[in-house]
Amino acid sequence: MPVQPVLRRGLTCIHKAEQLMIPAAPPKAxxxxxxxxxxxxxxxxxxxxxxxxxxxxxxxxxxxxxxxLVALAMWREAGIVxxxxxxxxxxxxxxxxxxxxxxxxxxNVSRLAWADAAGTGAVIQQRTLVTRLDAALRExxxxxxxxxxxxVALTPYGQLMAVSLEDRSVLLIGPQRQKIAEFDxxxxxxxxxxxxxxxxxxxxxxxxxxxxxxxDGTEYFRERLLTVVGDLCVTGDGGMxxxxxxxxxxxIFDENGQNIALYAVDxxxxxxxxxxxxxxxxxxxxxxxxxxxxEDGQLIWAxxxxxxxxALVADPLAEWLVCGLQDGTIVRLDW
Numbered sequence: 001m002p003v004q005p006v007l008r009r010g011l012t013c014i015h016k017a018e019q020l021m022i023p024a025a026p027p028k029a030x031x032x033x034x035x036x037x038x039x040x041x042x043x044x045x046x047x048x049x050x051x052x053x054x055x056x057x058x059x060x061x062x063x064x065x066x067x068x069l070v071a072l073a074m075w076r077e078a079g080i081v082x083x084x085x086x087x088x089x090x091x092x093x094x095x096x097x098x099x100x101x102x103x104x105x106x107x108n109v110s111r112l113a114w115a116d117a118a119g120t121g122a123v124i125q126q127r128t129l130v131t132r133l134d135a136a137l138r139e140x141x142x143x144x145x146x147x148x149x150x151x152v153a154l155t156p157y158g159q160l161m162a163v164s165l166e167d168r169s170v171l172l173i174g175p176q177r178q179k180i181a182e183f184d185x186x187x188x189x190x191x192x193x194x195x196x197x198x199x200x201x202x203x204x205x206x207x208x209x210x211x212x213x214x215x216d217g218t219e220y221f222r223e224r225l226l227t228v229v230g231d232l233c234v235t236g237d238g239g240m241x242x243x244x245x246x247x248x249x250x251x252i253f254d255e256n257g258q259n260i261a262l263y264a265v266d267x268x269x270x271x272x273x274x275x276x277x278x279x280x281x282x283x284x285x286x287x288x289x290x291x292x293x294x295e296d297g298q299l300i301w302a303x304x305x306x307x308x309x310x311a312l313v314a315d316p317l318a319e320w321l322v323c324g325l326q327d328g329t330i331v332r333l334d335w
Contacts, residue, residue: 046059046062046305046306046331048303048304048305048306049303049331049333051303051304052301052302052303052304053299053301053302053303054292054299054300054301054302055300055301055335056301056303057292057301057320057321057333057334057335058333058334058335059331059332059333059334060097060320060332060333060334061096061097061331061332062097062329062330062331062332063093063097063329063330064327064328064329064330065083065085065087065089065091065328065330066085066087066089066091066328067085067086067087067089067328068085068086068326068327068328069083069084069085069086069310069311069324069325069326069327069328069329069330070084070085070086070109070110070112070310071083071084071109071110071111071112071310071311071324072084072112072310072311072312072313072322072324072330073112073113073114073121073313074114074116074313074315074322075092075114075115075116075118075119075121076116076117076276076315076316077116077117077118077316078095078119079094079095079315080092080093080094080095080100081093081313081322081330081332082112082114082121082137083112083324083330084106084109084112084123085328087104088104088105088106088107088108088109089102089103089104089106090102090103090104090106090109090112090123090133090137092137093330097330097332101135101136101137102137103136103137103138106123106125106131107125107126108125108126108127109123109124109125110124110125110127110149111123111124111149111150111151111152112124113152113153113154113161114154115154115155115156115157115158116156116196116316117156117157118156118157118158119134119135120132120133120134120135120140120154120158121133121137121154121158122152122154122161123152124149124151124152127148127149128144128145128146128147128148128149129142129143129144129145129149130142130143130145130149130152130161130163132161141177143163143173143177145163145165147165147166147167147169148165148166149163149164149165149166150164150165150166150188150189150190150192151163151164151189151190151191151192151203152164152192153192153193153194153201154194155194155196156194156196158175159174159175160172160173160174160175160180160194160215161173161174162192162194162201163192164185164188164189164190164192164203165188166188167188168184168185168186168187168188168189169182169183169184169185170182170183170184170185170189170192170201170203170213170217172215180215181215181216181217182217183213183216183217185203185205185209185211185213186205186209186211186222187205187208187209188205188206189203189204189205189209189211190204190205190206190229191203191204191206191229191231191232191243192232193232193233193234195212195234195236195237195238195255196234196236196237196276197236197237197238198237198238199214199215200212200213200214200215200220200238200255201213201214201215202232202234202238202241203232204225204229204232204243205225205229206228206229207225207227207228207229208224208225208226209222209223209224209225210222210223210225210229210241210243210253210257211223211257212238212255212257220257221256221257222257223253223257223259225243225245225251226248227243227245227246227247227248227251228245228246228247229243229244229245229246230244230245230246230269230270230271231243231244231270231271231272231312232244232272233272233273233274235274235275235276235277235278236276236277236316237255238255239254239255239278240252240253240254240274240278241253241254241255241257242272242274242281243272244269244270244271244272244283245262245269246268246269246270247268248262248264249262249263249264249265249269250262250263250265250269250272250281250283251263261297263281263283263293263297265283265285265289265291266285266287266289267285267286267287267289268285268286268287269283269284269285270284270285270286270309271283271284271309271310271311271312272284272312273312273313273314273321274314274318275314275315275316275317275318275319276316276317276318277295277316277317277318278295278318279294279295279317279318280292280293280294280295280300280314280318280319280321281293281294281295281297282312282314282321283312284305284309284312284323286308287304288304288305288306288307288308288309289302289303289304289305290302290303290304290305290309290323292321292333292335300335301335305323305325307325307326307327307329308325308326309323309324309325309326310324310325310326311323311324312324319334319335320332320333320334320335321333
């Protein structure tokens with residue numbers, strides 16, 4: 001099926017004029033890096049990269065973690081990609097796809113976050129534990145919460161950490177484990193992000209709610225959603241809040257919570273990514289389709305991936321995209 005253009009408030013959608021046909025899925029690629037993390041030659045990797053519609057990217061590198069991929073995050077200032085897999089391994093890859101750091105012994109990680117401009121991160125593990133990490137993926141400290149943790153987010157320099165819990169509470173934690181603030185959201189927030197340039201947090205429930213809060217818990221807006229939310233990302237100034245709206249496509253809201261665009265694509269959108277300024281937008285569907293569009297919503301490239309996409313992260317200028325696949329393969333795509 002073609003991408004269906006849906007216009008909201010005069011904005012251009014992902015595909016405006018010509019019809020986009022998604023090719024059948026190519027045979028599954030088995031290329032993986034060595035256990036030492038040396039990146040493989042992109043020219044021999046994944047025919048899906050060079051198939052599809054539009055301008056295909058260059059495979060800068062591709063590699064793999066020890067097991068099935070759980071989560072990806074990026075230390076954007078350094079260009080370092082951090083991955084968590086089902087074997088309990090955390091791996092950091094440098095700009096060239098080489099292993100920068102590797103630590104084992106992190107069982108049952110469900111979420112991973114990293115500060116944009118500092119060598120510090122956080123993981124949720126075993127449902128109720130949140131651990132702060134240093135640049136070498138070592139534990140700084142751990143907090144156990146009384147109810148399951150849904151998501152974790154960090155400010156750009158990692159000075160503050162936000163944690164959302166299953167009981168609707170959101171906590172703001174300082175660098176020495178001290179509680180800075182605590183408040184209740186209208187619904188449990190499964191997705192939580194800081195706006196890098198403003199003292200604002202944006203959160204979304206898995207269904208029915210998008211909201212923004214100050215660091216003291218003041219609610220700036222609350223928007224009712226009629227969709228399941230699979231992912232959430234924000235631009236540096238918070239002027240674009242992008243959600244993966246499953247059957248309702250990619251939805252974009254402004255800093256006031258107003259819906260300013262809806263991009264309807266063929267498939268169930270469950271992952272999204274954008275750069276610091278919003279000049280590029282990536283979206284992946286449960287049907288394994290992958291899209292890359294410009295700031296006006298014009299399609300640059302689309303293809304069908306050979307396996308499910310687990311995570312997408314874009315560099316600040318959105319000149320490249322890192323795509324994490326279910327079997328642990330991680331590929332950097334450059335335009």
